[in-house]
Amino acid sequence: MRVSSATYGWVGRIARVDLTSNEVRVQELDENLATAYLGGRGLGVRLLYDEVGPSVDPLSPENILIFASGPLTGTKAPTGGRFSVSTKSPLTGTILDSNSGGKWGVRLKGAGYDAIVIQGKASHPVWVLVEEGGITIKDARHFWGLDVEATTNSLMGQVKRPDLASVAGIGPAGEKLVHCAAIINDKSRAAGRGGAGAVMGSKNLKAILACGGRKPAIADTEGFDFVVYEARKTLKQSPLTAIALPEYGTAGLVRVINVLGALPARNFTACQFEYVEEVSGEALQNHLLVKRGACWGCPIGCARVTRTEHDQGEGPEYESIWALGPECDVHDLQAVAEANYLCNRLGLDTISTGVTIGCAMETAERGITDFPARFGNAQGLLKTIEDIAYRRGWGDALAEGSLRFAESYGATECAMQVKGMELPAYEPRAMAGQGLGFATSNRGACHLRGNMLGPEILGVPKRVNRFIFEGSAGLLIYHQHLAAIFDSIGLCKFAGFALSDEHLARMLSTATGLPFEAQTLHLIGECIWNLERLYNLREGFTHRDDTLPRRLLEEPLTQGPGKGRVVNLAPMLDEYYRFRLWDSEGVPTPQKLRQLGLKEGQC
Amino acid sequence: MLEEFQRIGRDLFVSGLVSSHGGNMSVRLGDRIVITRRGSQLGQLTAEDLIETGLHKDDSNIMLASSETPVHRAIYLNTAALAIVHAHPRTAVAFSLLQDEIVPVDNEGSYLLHRIPVVSSPIASGTGLAEVVATALKRYRIVMVRGHGCFSIGQLLEEAYQLVSCLEESSQILYYLRTIGGEMKEYRDMSDQYKKW
Numbered sequence: 001m002r003v004s005s006a007t008y009g010w011v012g013r014i015a016r017v018d019l020t021s022n023e024v025r026v027q028e029l030d031e032n033l034a035t036a037y038l039g040g041r042g043l044g045v046r047l048l049y050d051e052v053g054p055s056v057d058p059l060s061p062e063n064i065l066i067f068a069s070g071p072l073t074g075t076k077a078p079t080g081g082r083f084s085v086s087t088k089s090p091l092t093g094t095i096l097d098s099n100s101g102g103k104w105g106v107r108l109k110g111a112g113y114d115a116i117v118i119q120g121k122a123s124h125p126v127w128v129l130v131e132e133g134g135i136t137i138k139d140a141r142h143f144w145g146l147d148v149e150a151t152t153n154s155l156m157g158q159v160k161r162p163d164l165a166s167v168a169g170i171g172p173a174g175e176k177l178v179h180c181a182a183i184i185n186d187k188s189r190a191a192g193r194g195g196a197g198a199v200m201g202s203k204n205l206k207a208i209l210a211c212g213g214r215k216p217a218i219a220d221t222e223g224f225d226f227v228v229y230e231a232r233k234t235l236k237q238s239p240l241t242a243i244a245l246p247e248y249g250t251a252g253l254v255r256v257i258n259v260l261g262a263l264p265a266r267n268f269t270a271c272q273f274e275y276v277e278e279v280s281g282e283a284l285q286n287h288l289l290v291k292r293g294a295c296w297g298c299p300i301g302c303a304r305v306t307r308t309e310h311d312q313g314e315g316p317e318y319e320s321i322w323a324l325g326p327e328c329d330v331h332d333l334q335a336v337a338e339a340n341y342l343c344n345r346l347g348l349d350t351i352s353t354g355v356t357i358g359c360a361m362e363t364a365e366r367g368i369t370d371f372p373a374r375f376g377n378a379q380g381l382l383k384t385i386e387d388i389a390y391r392r393g394w395g396d397a398l399a400e401g402s403l404r405f406a407e408s409y410g411a412t413e414c415a416m417q418v419k420g421m422e423l424p425a426y427e428p429r430a431m432a433g434q435g436l437g438f439a440t441s442n443r444g445a446c447h448l449r450g451n452m453l454g455p456e457i458l459g460v461p462k463r464v465n466r467f468i469f470e471g472s473a474g475l476l477i478y479h480q481h482l483a484a485i486f487d488s489i490g491l492c493k494f495a496g497f498a499l500s501d502e503h504l505a506r507m508l509s510t511a512t513g514l515p516f517e518a519q520t521l522h523l524i525g526e527c528i529w530n531l532e533r534l535y536n537l538r539e540g541f542t543h544r545d546d547t548l549p550r551r552l553l554e555e556p557l558t559q560g561p562g563k564g565r566v567v568n569l570a571p572m573l574d575e576y577y578r579f580r581l582w583d584s585e586g587v588p589t590p591q592k593l594r595q596l597g598l599k600e601g602q603c
Numbered sequence: 604m605l606e607e608f609q610r611i612g613r614d615l616f617v618s619g620l621v622s623s624h625g626g627n628m629s630v631r632l633g634d635r636i637v638i639t640r641r642g643s644q645l646g647q648l649t650a651e652d653l654i655e656t657g658l659h660k661d662d663s664n665i666m667l668a669s670s671e672t673p674v675h676r677a678i679y680l681n682t683a684a685l686a687i688v689h690a691h692p693r694t695a696v697a698f699s700l701l702q703d704e705i706v707p708v709d710n711e712g713s714y715l716l717h718r719i720p721v722v723s724s725p726i727a728s729g730t731g732l733a734e735v736v737a738t739a740l741k742r743y744r745i746v747m748v749r750g751h752g753c754f755s756i757g758q759l760l761e762e763a764y765q766l767v768s769c770l771e772e773s774s775q776i777l778y779y780l781r782t783i784g785g786e787m788k789e790y791r792d793m794s795d796q797y798k799k800w
Contacts, residue, residue: 095644194693221795223796223799225793226793226796226799229792229793230714230717230793232712234714236716253614349786369797402651454757455758461757461758461759461761461762462761462762462765464759466658470604471604471632473633474632474633474685475758476629476687478683478685478758481683493612500744501683502717502742502743502744505742505798517741517742518682518741518744519681519682519683519740519741520741522682522683523683538759574633575633578633579632579633579634580636
């Protein structure tokens with residue numbers, strides 16, 4: 001059975017844009033596919049598994065790039081402005097999806113498409129116009145070389161209804177195939193991690209302008225309005241989503257995480273930052289904040305519009321403050337903010353960029369390389385960001401990511417990464433479950449695959465002992481599945497600080513008219529997670545890749561509440577595999593695959 | 604883990620949510636579950652009161668495990684729950700003998716629970732009960748078994764316990780409201796929708 005034009009929640013259409021043949025084909029979204037994988041990340045992994053095999057180079061025309069909204073994207077569901085970009089990662093070689101907010105996903109759906117799949121490679125730079133009347137491939141040679149802001153301004157200048165339009169594009173970093181290049185939409189929202197921007201650049205695709213104001217049809221409007229009302233009420237009653245995030249943005253985490261000894265500094269050689277007050281959420285609010293901002297349909301509003309003495313833009317948020325600040329020992333908040341603006345314009349992932357530079361700084365400190373910027377060198381940081389984006393000088397080697405850079409100097413221990421992706425802003429020696437999450441994440445070190453920030457730091461749903469390993473696996477798995485759901489239905493994970501799976505299931509059921517139960521969603525999340533695992537296994541990854549940098553496993557913390565601790569990964573990993581019904585080598589058992597309706601032998 | 608069981612068990616007893624030897628709790632550890640001993644006192648738990656047994660099948664420890672182990676297993680196998688609390692909140696049990704659902708009217712109960720279905724099983728434990736409870740918990744985080752008690756699920760025991768505590772408080776408020784009599788002044792928007800939750 002196929003989804004018809006009368007479908008609720010979903011639009012019911014996927015566009016295939018072949019840049020090699022210059023053809024556009026529209027296909028209907030299969031209902032079985034939609035109910036089994038929902039949309040966004042789930043839809044992405046299914047299509048990638050079926051269409052991009054292990055022989056495909058991520059930067060070759062054979063790789064595909066899937067932009068997919070979810071069934072709640074563009075609806076009244078709070079935070080319903082999200083979309084995912086799925087592809088094979090040039091940074092890690094793993095499956096990748098990067099999720100973003102803003103309003104681009106809403107406009108894609110508003111133009112009449114749940115997803116757009118980019119295939120092949122254009123013979124010259126192009127951009128793609130997606131509108132209700134159809135999809136057109138256009139010449140972008142005059143845009144090539146421009147930064148994200150200039151490209152966005154140029155394209156938005158061509159539309160009659162800017163309020164119903166949005167641009168997702170790459171900057172010079174994507175054009176130069178920098179492995180941590182991001183796709184930036186609405187100038188400052190990033191599908192940041194894993195190098196989706198480089199894949200876009202490899203296809204000679206500069207940008208996609210989505211124009212559309214259609215609203216998704218809702219099956220049970222009365223029921224949907226009630227659940228949405230309840231969800232918004234719940235968001236308003238949570239101090240996290242009603243006070244902390246609106247007031248300080250994610251930057252409010254800087255001091256909190258530092259006090260707990262979980263804020264890495266100087267490339268994870270420290271877990272507390274002595275200059276924390278200078279880069280805190282309070283400092284940002286007092287010195288840089290112009291006004292607050294929010295993605296489309298979001299009542300939380302964690303975005304920050306900021307200004308320095310020389311520049312202005314959005315952010316930096318917590319991860320960016322950390323990666324471009326404490327990670328590199330930089331405590332000049334103006335420089336951190338400007339580094340963040342620069343990454344957005346050049347189209348770079350702030351986390352990987354900062355951690356890769358932090359890695360290079362450490363090699364210089366230890367006399368391994370002659371990299372010109374040592375820890376704390378803010379100007380060196382800014383220059384290196386540009387060098388990476390344009391692959392100039394040292395930037396060319398750093399553009400390959402921290403692992404390849406460090407390996408080339410025999411200094412792998414300086415690369416703080418898992419599966420090639422740089423670690424985000426949490427010290428695993430002080431957050432055991434988060435460490436397990438980094439080790440097992442399907443796209444490399446990432447907090448967004450299953451964030452233990454809730455139970456280990458914020459007390460959501462309740463506070464657990466972050467140093468105790470027992471029980472971490474089950475809790476992490478729960479959050480990994482829930483994260484897959486958020487990424488697939490089109491809502492922001494921050495809503496999960498207040499909303500329960502009951503809210504999600506009821507919003508989805510009333511929107512689509514299909515009977516989703518809370519527990520069905522967990523099962524779908526598990527299915528997505530296992531299919532991603534199968535994809536990585538097919539690519540040649542093994543249980544040996546489910547690990548952490550040696551520093552975190554062997555060198556005890558020297559300060560903070562976690563002083564003396566390392567990550568005791570092996571027992572957690574054993575528990576994790578057992579819990580997942582995977583074998584001792586991390587391969588899903590036939591029994592598990594049967595439970596999930598996945599075919600045996602797919603790996 | 605023992606500490607967590609002791610903390611929650613003590614609170615359940617002290618707040619009157621279970622009688623001296625009533626109720627049970629469990630957590631899931633992958634393909635194993637840890638459940639309170641049959642006949643244990645939740646208010647006085649010791650290490651020997653925590654029984655580890657298989658999630659999918661029995662082992663010899665089943666001799667010691669709670670008689671409601673099949674219900675706990677069915678719940679774990681049908682939901683993403685990592686912890687279960689089974690208690691006998693007396694006001695809620697009384698309501699379960701009169702009606703098919705409990706719809707809180709107080710603020711906390713309204714937004715946390717919305718609606719608690721009452722399910723029935725002629726036998727207090729065993730497969731029939733397991734199936735009906737596990738099915739209901741696919742949609743709800745807490746469910747009442749008529750004349751018996753409630754089962755609640757969570758990521759942690761504390762989370763499941765909160766739902767039980769909230770249910771009993773909401774039930775008491777409903778009881779007081781009916782005892783006092785008169786017409787309730789509605790303060791919630793869209794309150795007629797709670798029955799559809």
